[in-house]
Amino acid sequence: MTPFNRLQRYRTPLAALLGLVATLGFPPFGLWPLSIAAFAGLFALTAGSGVRRSLWLGWVFGFAHFLSGIYWIFISTSIYGGAPAWLGVLLTVVLSGAYMAPWPALALGLATWLRVWTRPAGWLALPALWLLTELGRGHLLFDGFPWLSLGYVTVGTPLQKLAPLAGVHGISAVLVLLAYALWQAVGGRGTQRRVALAAFALTAAAIAVLPDPVRWTQALGAPLDVAIVQGDIPQEEKWLPEMQLPTLRAYRDMTLAVRGADLVIWPEAALTQTYDEVKEDYLDPLAAQLAQDGTTLLAGMLIEEKAGLNYYNSVVAIGASQGRYDKRHLVPFGEYFPIPRWLRPLLDVLNTPYADLSAARAPLPPIIAKGLRLGVTICFEDVFASDFRAAATDAALMVNVTNDAWFGHSAAAAQHLQMARMRALETGRTVLRASNTGVSAVIGADGTLQAAAGFFTRETLRAPAQPRSGTTPYVRLGNAPLWGLALVAIVVALRGRRGGAHGSLEVP
Template identity: 40%
Template sequence: MAIPMMSLPKAGLARLPIPPAMLALGAGVLMVLSFAPFSLFPVAMLAMAIFHQSLVTASPRSAFWRGWLFGAGLFGFGVFWIRISLNEFGNMDAWVAHLLTALFIAVMALYSGAAGWLVRRLDPGPAWVAPLILLPGSTVLLEWVRGWLFTGFPWLSLGYGQIAGPLAGYAPILGVHGLSLLVALSGGLLWCAIRWRHRARIGAGIALAAIWIGGAGLSAVDWTEPSGPPLRASVLQANIPQAIKWDPEASLMIGETYVDLTLEHLDSDLIVWPETALPDFLHQVRAPLLDPLTEQVRAEGAELVLGLPVMDLESGRYFNGLLAIGSQEDLYAKRHLVPFGEFLPFKSWLGPLVRLFEIPMSDFSPGDDRRPLLSVGAHRAGVSICYEDVFPAEVIEALPEAAYLINVSNDAWFGDSLAPPQHLEIARMRALETGRDLLRATNTGISAIIDHRGRLIDTLPAFVRGAVTAEIQPRQGATPFSRFGNAPAVGLALALLLLGGRHNIRRLLQSIFSKWAR
């Protein structure tokens, strides 16, 4: 017998004596605990339930500010490490770095504010629509927009915190935004299970359990299959301090360090160096370093992939490159650059403010490679350089040709903070979404070898010099996510918003058109 949700009583949860604004802020801070290095994945569901509770009695305007507070807690706690790159390595005064970081956090929190506003502005009234329809829809739609608007900042998408939980089973189908949708829906169901009574409460609990049990079941599915024999792979981590990385006097020492580590692992089929492992341009190190190293690597039957800057001598432009040497040579130039870290957007508008950003090598040009593929020996690898791996739609452009994935990075910019474990978590999600093993080489850590289920085969801790060696399995085939990308998750989020708020959307549009007609 169907239960008329419109008449469901809201008893069952005493009104919390905490002001709604504090609830929203606390929920955002709590959400950070679901991400690495804490990895308390069930906390995300609780945080979304608390966030929704803060919106229950709000007007649309109040809901916007409560949503903004949720985002301020999430980003304020989760990405405050941005100030390290600005202050300690960007030569920016501490007060300026803190001010700009706070401004960035305030802007990122606007997306959560907009999600809160949508929930209350479109809520038609039935008790189940806001937590189960509008909350998941608005959360994911705004999260997706945050991932591409103004070059995008997809960090701390809610689904990343589920990489070690049952919901991860949905990642090869729906991707990280699909997991975010399920996190928000789970939070809504948890809220309903607490607020509602009798059979409605039981129904919400059953639905919640079904989602999580279904994810656990899907985790056992292999969406791709092995292709050829395994490869012995080594990932090198030289642990070069960021403070000396770009010092010309350290260049020789850096090159010798990587060569020595490479010679120690020539029994591997594949060796990977980090992003810009060599601080000199390709044309400067080819003859004295890379040509003899190529001969040694080739003689041992190995392949070497290394990061270094590459200059176009005709145009003077330079690129963040990834070079494969050994049986053949191939080059990939980074396509998705980091604003202010690798290029300076709006230089003509910012004027003298540009001088605040004294970051070395901060004027790269984007590469024009059509797809992120690199030929490495007998295989093609799907490659990403640092920040590129946070854009799943770009990573899957390498499939189905890519037999495995490579990500090289330099997280030394962010010191001993939450950033390295968060970035490793993102790389694990890319492996899981694509059904491919992934090699992750970083300058100061955390370097890792990850299997096609997103599990860590082995890691090298931060600020340790050494290497990680393990077998990886080239694979073929495609997961549903690698075929369809973000479209199913984002389409579902949009459909939920349109379905849940259809009546109020119509009224809102009519109001806008009537004002325009005047």
């Protein structure tokens, strides 16, 4: 009897523990081998179980993993968002348990139903099942929530070479394959162990021969002189009336201090006034001064249209270049409440603040600076690889403005930065990231932090940023090949299942 088998009686608490261990692979810990080990342990617990038990173990693992990874939802909704504490707890638990955790449960339940644990088909079917459920989690229900996709743990490791080819979800499938191999290497025998060792060797060889991520695209002209203004306005003070004037002065003074830079970037919603409220007396004079020096400012602003009927979370270009980008992918429960209008009065009764922003109605002309097209995203839009990929098409530089102050000193800011680094790897583009309280950064096409500001510091990050041209395979093809290959693997596993007994529905 293997050590794994002796632990079967404690499967439920062990599944929860393994879910917590899986979180250690993500920031701020970064212990990525533990994530692979946690998945290997989960497979060991699940193999031999019936479908119902597999579903249960997958849910317990997922709930512990996601709850420990996105606990900061409570901070953003209740501590800074003004929602009652009970609602913050409810949203965090429901998002973790009712939306995110069922996807791992589905993957393991289907794996057991397909009987792949003891068949050669498991080598392809299990990564395929995880891939499909991770893709589903990132696209369905309120536009999806792909936070904590497993592949992110490889940022800064040799496995990140896969990003320009397969994106974060393709890397997730490879990590599940390695976890399956680890389980077979430890708990298997004979041929199983030899195949597991071969899987490790083939993966290592493939990573060794793949080109560095930066080689998929090419430098385009000379670097731009970029200044990223990190205002560090505390979230609990930002919207106070008495903070309006100090904030206006801070951003103006910090911007004028870097006059002559090619590009200056402010964070998301840097000012609490709308664009029209500050245009004539504040933005227009600032734009005139910047234009004299050939400087373009990208300012995160709120734009009001139709007498308050529509508010847009936007980036406005002023100075040497003009333009506008409106956010398309809004954050549910943050920027809009996805509940029917007839239920809105209930929120008033419960003393729950809510307000809806408007999503961009149609694409606007791209923002051009120094003759270069900028791909702009706002806040969580860089969490969605498909959205970022679309914005990167024909763009020489990528810009993301955000306000991670909503999450305090939690792990969210570091996790968000890791995702931005993955986007740079996938697209082969330099990413310019402006965050109110940090971490603002210039991220190279190889995912490295070429320059970074501090966390909760007021400073201006000035650094060269290299425009790039060319297209990575992931930008060209997206996730379509992943969907196709995963479905083929499931069909093969399904055909192989027909000749044997059905997966048991009993709970051992």
